[in-house]
Amino acid sequence: MDKQRDFVLRTIEERGVKFVRLWFTDVVGTLKSVALAPAEVEGAFTEGLGFDGSAIEGLTRAYESDLLAHPDPTTFQILPWRGEIDPTARMFCDITTPDGEPAVADPRNVLKRTLEKAAEAGFTFYTHPEIEFYLLQSARFGDGGPEPVDSAGYFDNVPGGTAHDFRRRAVRMLEDLGISVEFSHHEAGPGQNEIDLRYADALTMADNIMTFRTVVKEVAIEQGVYATFMPKPLAGHPGSGMHTHMSLFEGDANAFYEAGAQYQLSKTARKFIAGLLRHAPEISAVTNQFVNSYKRLWSGDEAPSYVSWGHNNRSALVRVPLYKPNKGQSARIEYRAIDSAANPYLAYSLMLAAGLKGIQEDYELPPEATEDVWSLTDAERKALGYEALPSNLDEAIRLMESSELAAETLGEQVFENVLRNKRQEWVGYRAQVTPWELRSNLELL
Template identity: 80%
Template sequence: MDKQRDFVLRTIEERGVKFVRLWFTDVLGTLKSVAIAPAEVEGAFNEGIGIDGSAIEGLTRSYEADVLVQPDPATFQILPWRGEVDATARMFCDVLTPDGQPAVADPRNVLKRVLAKAADQGFSFYTHPEIEFYLLKSSELVDGRPVPVDQAGYFDNVPGGTAHDFRRQSVRMLEDLGISVEFSHHEVGPGQNEIDLRYADALTTADNIMTFRAVIKEVAIEQGVYATFMPKPLAGHPGSGMHTHMSLFEGDTNAFHEPGAQYQLSRIGRQFIAGLLTHAPEITAVTNQFVNSYKRLWGGDEAPSYVVWGHNNRSALVRVPLYKPGKGTSARVEYRAIDSAANPYLAYALLLAAGLKGIEEGYELPPEAVEDVWSMTDAERRALGYKPLPASLDRAVALMEESELVAETLGERVFNYVLLNKRKDWADYRDQVTPYELEKNLSLL
């Protein structure tokens, strides 16, 4: 740690950094920032920087407003979009109480607690997200609808297209920030794009996702377009997911890999999947935290709606992907419900907790779904025991409220705040009279 701190202080001086942004997130996953002068960085490492947390969603109650943010020197990066004039850097922070203890409502701390539990069992948790988003001409609506930057489709190569330049600049900027990118391409929807980050430990991945969103927004501003991570901004087109590949390692050994087993999937891997399936409905209010998230989950277009698993079955909630023979280290499972607007710290904490619960309790993995679940009738799905994910935020919150796993993983403060916030979201949505209702009913009733 001392070496990392020394590196940060030396780099700030050598690169002429004028501002250091301390980044942290609220319970909803919104990035927060406070800038300090270079002279304050050493003190921030040692003692933290005091801020008023009462105005930050879910972080503190008004009568305990003061908190400290303490930067993690391992996350130091110079922000490339700020340029060399008045160079600006950033570090992610842990939120602490005034006496230096981890704040229970800090999402980063929630994830660190579950990772520590996994480490006690001998596991390291690695994740690899595929992040989708839409590029729009602006944030303004035309005839009540967003306008995408193009009408291209899946993997389309559009000569001179906006998305090419956008993805190229975004990937370059991410690489400058030390974030490795595996793939980038146009997605199915008009103006929809996907950029996949290389696998990393879950805490690094969550930090990278928060940085990714900032980069995408900054590049969009620079190119005169608008980027949105809204789960489903366009009716009739796919929503934006964040399919996440996950694996557990015991030292250098992939705990999900067993040569000779079905799909080379170990007993631990099967139990982990069983945990994900068992607890998926009750964690959905966090992995899919907005009213609009359920338009994606239940709007068709390859979003998973039923609690099933399959081998290379894209209609499944949990998929066991193909991987190259002989590469046991790449054995993994893919969770397909989570969307691009989730708080990655809380979402990954719950996915890991659900998988670990499956291992601890020895959950049995049900038979896999071989056929396309979307094309089945409701009667066929019921006969096979395929249960649905929640169809609305209201239903998801009701299931979360009864969940011991979610309450224990998030902690009382975060658990209660999420419930309160999401109930308000649903109440506000329920009170709206939508254009659909007016168009459908006003002239008839």
């Protein structure tokens, strides 16, 4: 760590860095940032930077407000969108109390704790997200709703289109930040795009996702458009998910792979899937944390609404991708409910904890869904045992309230803060009179 700190200090001097931004998130996943002068960075390494945690959503209670942000030197990167004018760098932070203890309400620390539990069981957790988002003409909208930058569809090639230039610029910027991109393309909705990040350990990936969102927003501003990770910004068009491929490794060996097994899925993988399925409804208030998230899940646009798994079945909540011969190290599963607005630190913590619970308690994997789950009737789904995910945020909150897994994984303070934040959102939403209600009822009633 000392060598890494020395590297950071030396790079700041050699590259003429004028500002260093310290980044962390609140419980919702909103990025927080404070800029340091270069001369203050060494002191931040040794002592941390003090701030009022009670002013950050869910980070601490008012009577214990003093917290310290400790920059992680391994996350140091120069921000490419700043260019050569006042070069600026960033580092993610770990949050502690004044006596040096990790802050229990720090989302990054929640994920670290869960990863340590996995490590105690001999596992390293890797993730690979497919992140969808919309490009709009602006954040303003009229009666017709937000206006997308194009009317293209899935994998469409749009000569001279905004999305091409946008993706090229965003991908180059991500690569400059050391974030490897697997591929990018236009998605099914008008103005909707997807960029897939190459797999990494879950903590690195959660940091990468937060950086990714910032890059996408910055490139959009640069190109005169607006980017949104809202789960369902356009009625009648697909929502934006963050399908996440996951695998556990034991040392250098993929613990999800077993040659000769069905779909080459090991017993460990099958139990992990069983854990994800059993606990998916009760962690939905984190993986799908907004009122709007449930418009994506229940709008009929290929989002998974029912608890099921299948081999290459895109209607299933958990999909086992097509196996590539002689590539056992790439064995993985895909969780399809999580959306692009989730706090990755908390969501990945709960997804991992659910899978580990399945392994530790020897959960039995239910039968595979071989049919199109969406096309089944309610009676058929009930007969097959396909439980529904929550239909709205209120239902998700109620399920999470009684979840031992969520309470244990998040810790008491984060658990209560997430629930309080979500209850406030539901109360605010419930009090609204929507344009749909006015159109449907004003003249009729």
